[in-house]
Amino acid sequence: MTSPRNEYAVIGKPFPKPDAVSKVTGSAVYADDMLPARTLHCRILRSPHPHARILSIDTSAARRMPGVRAVITGADLPIKFGILPVTQDERALEHEKVRYVGDPIAAVAAVDEEIAAAACDAVAVEYEVLEPVMSIDEALAEAKDERIQDYGGPNNIHKLVALEFGDVDAGFEKADHIREDVFFFQGNTHLPMEQHSAIATFVDGRVTLWSSTQVVHYVHRALAKVLELPMNRIRVIGAAHGGGFGGKTDPFAHEIIVSKLAMLTGRPVKCTLTREEVFYAHRGRHPVLMWVRGGVTKDGRITAMHFKTALDGGAYGSYGVASTFYTGALQTVTYDIPAYRFEGCRVFTNKPPCGPKRGHGTPQPRFALELHLEKIALDLGMDPVDLKQRNFVKPMTRTVNWLRVTSCGLDECTDRVMTASGYRSREKRPGRGLGFAISSYLSGAGTAIYWNDMPHSEVQIKVDRGGVTAYCGAMDIGQGSDSVLAAVVAEELGLQPRDIRLVTADTDTTPIDLGSYSSRVTFMAGNAALQAARKMRDMLVEAVAAKTGRAAAEVTVGAGRIGDLTFEEASILGEARFGTLTSAGSYKPPKIAGPYKGSGVGPSPAYSYSACVVDLDADARTGIVHVNKVWIAHDVGRAINPLLVEGQIEGSIYMGLGEALMEEQAFRKGLHKWPSMLEYKSPTIMDMPEVETFIVETDDPEGPYGAKEAGQGPLLPVIPAVSSAVFDALGVWIDEVPLTPEKIIEALRRKEKGEPPRFGPVRFPSIPYPDCIKVEPPPRELDHASAASI
């Protein structure tokens, strides 16, 4: 290693994404833009019933239609798959039972899309319709006909979790004040602008699939399992990506279907979902009902907390077991809770499966927790910001549930938004309110989805006649993960990001990366790239040192030069000395999960922190909320590219405001109420307020150059801050997301009648949680030496 540099040449400087020009010229190739010669088009027949047994499927008429080249059903793809090893409960095509409106049943490959659609209509399916289960309450009760899935239970319960850290009862006994609240967070969906699309070929006995996926590796695994092919005969390539937000993190039926159809027909087969089908693919935000009981001393210190959640999971497992744990995991990462009990439950319902959406499982409890603490502060006559700040976790500590907190910029984030917004000196006038909230999120999950000891990310670098190529399985979904790779490699080799050629998200040519979810890429692929780049740098420096008769420590790297030589000259020397110049780096998170079952969800090598103030006007006559401005400060550790960090923060605020005020995946009699972009309300540019963003840098000890995540965390505080601002404006609590005008009007009506001035759920159902697994809390203080080895 050469001497540490105080100033970076690339890191921390704003620069355009490597693919910016292709994105603004229309030349980026998304999956649906591909149309190789002889491509067949695929359409999928989907269930019109929310819950039904399939008695028979007759495809003969469809097969006879001119232009139809293949028709397949579940009998052709009977093997089940699923993202988590414990919930392999999906089929690409279902031939025994359908579980939601939109469940795939048959697929057609035809010479054009219209023929494929007509052939789907010609497939005759006989159903025995079953009673649908459409709510948490219905799922908890005994099934009228039969259970949705044949695992889990009792009734339609999928998963039950019960954990207790420290002595919760004793904690409540120490409390001077105890409060209970119930909250509901409605489900919503990712609504990526790009409809999911996949195209497969079958050439020389090998399947190649291009897809708009967030994780090529998981699609690769699912294809191998269902198609019964070795992984080395399947290649998955991430096409240019038109937006994910978590919605393209599962392997999907259409990806398997086009691969199978390509194998059967020997022709390229493409499937692009219609917008309506995207609503059925879903995997979006779980609707979650929450109950929280908090105890505090009279000066506002939390003594104990008990948190219960009930998640409406939809028809399949997806990431749901992880989602369930996440509704209880991260409360302790922002507030010092000395004793904590968490009981979680996920149920199956006859709706499209829920899964991970930006913030995965944590926006719902964050909404509940922040409002619960606001209410406690009011009960005590305290300023809510003071109460929250009094309980902030400190850097270099462990939480009661064994989560390791290293860098933590909560105080600085809070100070920045307090000062900028003038929250404490705000002018009180009816209808205008300010709300404050904080949050935290993972910089990548500390454990893999399926048990293995492989690194979570690997990067290879090749230097050849001055050209640098970095190979990594990471998938750029628009957030700029390619930019992180380019910046890290460029920084270490003394080049500019544009000098680095990138090959990413291709299971044939790139080493593994677990993909773009759980905010992991900057931290994990960034660290892998850093290790690979430093090895390459050392080789180039050694070659130049040997040639020029200097010590390696005297050879400086920067501005396109290595010592006195140009990078190209140095690379030729290096190749002469070492042969082919390649280097590799990998990253595996430290083993920091606590000693209890279920401890795998929650640990992360580092947590980001955010604080947010929302300023809004709420009309007491119409219930309409107009957001005036949002201030947000985000502890990203270090901004590798501040331009893109700002972009992630602004996008998170936008998505948070959409969830807070309008977005809603709702159903009536088994049918999605509004599977279209017109009726599923999302914010337009007219709805988006001005935003003031502060990037806070805490230089995380394990992040690449100190960096942490930015893509998900900043969404989390926005939603409770909106509700808190509505209370500030109108004096009513809206304990249910989204905060639609009719809920605000109803709460105001209740207030006027002298009823409790709130809108939200009144009760939490009785759930047969098992006895809590009792876990001794860890030692709280954490020293640097032991940080990575507990």
Next chain:
Amino acid sequence: MDRDVDRQLVALEVNGERTELFLPVHKTLLEVVREDMQLTGTKHGCELGECGTCTVLIDGKPELSCLLVPLQVEGRAITTIEGMAKGSVLHPLQHAFAEVGAAQCGYCSPGILLVAKSLLESNGTPSRDEIREALAGNLCRCTGYSKILDAVELAADQIRRSSPLAGEVAHRAGGAAEPA
């Protein structure tokens, strides 16, 4: 062919090039541009006129290509995103969008860029509210629209400053190969 559909010969002028195509009469302009002309820069998000993604310019004005059939636009000047740069020289809007990070996943960018181009051609100094008004029909899920507003303002500014160059800046498409 495998089925009977009504077809008609249609002459379209897209990005200054005239092409004659024998098309099913019901095929949308969006489908024709993408599938028959391989101009896949035009994207689609709903195919129902709801999201603005498939916007093209017809005689300089934004229209949703998913709601048009080619017969309606015969003889009129159609501009797609591929027609926005002059050769390898980016339009100032494209340059600004790339520079300030207004394109994240980039899927809505072609439509938004074309609407912004139309706006700046009729109003060279739009206020932020006028930009919002113009882009009200274009959804974006990535950016929160903040950097899109910044980029349109920046481009308007650049066009004003370089008015003798009539809206071109010296930035090469392809990006990476800037002269040192």
